[in-house]
Amino acid sequence: DFRGMYNDLGVIYYQLGEYDLAHDAYVKVLLQDATHLIAIANLATLKASMGDLKGAEALYLEGSQLDNVPLEFMHNFGVHSLNTGNRAAGLAIFAQILDIKPSFYQGRTEIAKQLCMQDKMQESYDHFEVALKDSAAAEDMTNFWQIYFVYVTSTPILFPTAAYVETFRSFYLYNLFEAFSLIPKNEIRRPDVNFGCSYIGYYLIYQGSTHCMSLMFYCDGVKHVINILNLPIQCRIC
Numbered sequence: 001d002f003r004g005m006y007n008d009l010g011v012i013y014y015q016l017g018e019y020d021l022a023h024d025a026y027v028k029v030l031l032q033d034a035t036h037l038i039a040i041a042n043l044a045t046l047k048a049s050m051g052d053l054k055g056a057e058a059l060y061l062e063g064s065q066l067d068n069v070p071l072e073f074m075h076n077f078g079v080h081s082l083n084t085g086n087r088a089a090g091l092a093i094f095a096q097i098l099d100i101k102p103s104f105y106q107g108r109t110e111i112a113k114q115l116c117m118q119d120k121m122q123e124s125y126d127h128f129e130v131a132l133k134d135s136a137a138a139e140d141m142t143n144f145w146q147i148y149f150v151y152v153t154s155t156p157i158l159f160p161t162a163a164y165v166e167t168f169r170s171f172y173l174y175n176l177f178e179a180f181s182l183i184p185k186n187e188i189r190r191p192d193v194n195f196g197c198s199y200i201g202y203y204l205i206y207q208g209s210t211h212c213m214s215l216m217f218y219c220d221g222v223k224h225v226i227n228i229l230n231l232p233i234q235c236r237i238c
Helices: 003-015 019-032 037-049 053-064 071-083 087-100 105-117 121-137 141-153 165-182 197-206 210-217 222-228
Strands: none
Touching (some): 003 019, 003 037, 037 053, 037 071, 071 087, 071 105, 105 121, 105 141, 121 141
């Protein structure tokens, strides 16, 4: 059974930018097993990266018709729909996922982000808060902080004039305190690694602490959070 080996080889080639070799590896998996959902998802991602959006969508459609499709696969199909401008299809997929598993916080987060873009702020916040609680309950700290960062930066920010600076400070600190309350015990180790570093950075800018701000903005892992801020979050399919 070489399917797993060829799939892993395809992932390695993809990460190296050797797209043709990655394509060949995934095809070898599917020649052995046309229902191999991980290879289908990986090949769809590859095709999208190469600009073949229709080819990627065809693979997602094909995979979605199979039996026992993982929710992560459907989630990535929804992400692909958003990335290609088909918002209605993407939201329909996320809603379908939540009907099956209401605690699937990745899909709920995408719905929250789309509601925010439509200025449906209260509905958006409600979804964000449920997603935060569910990701904290699952002890998925990577997704927790990604969701939290998008959530707090989607909140309309009051410009911190002298008259409102105390309100501004209180707003930020309250949100950070709220985040602490959702974290499983003993999960906060170093604030500059697994705390909301970029968000604290914004706070410090308006406090005039530019040196501290620069340290917080460039702490480990924050660049990744910033990079995904305006992009849907894809799921890892195990």
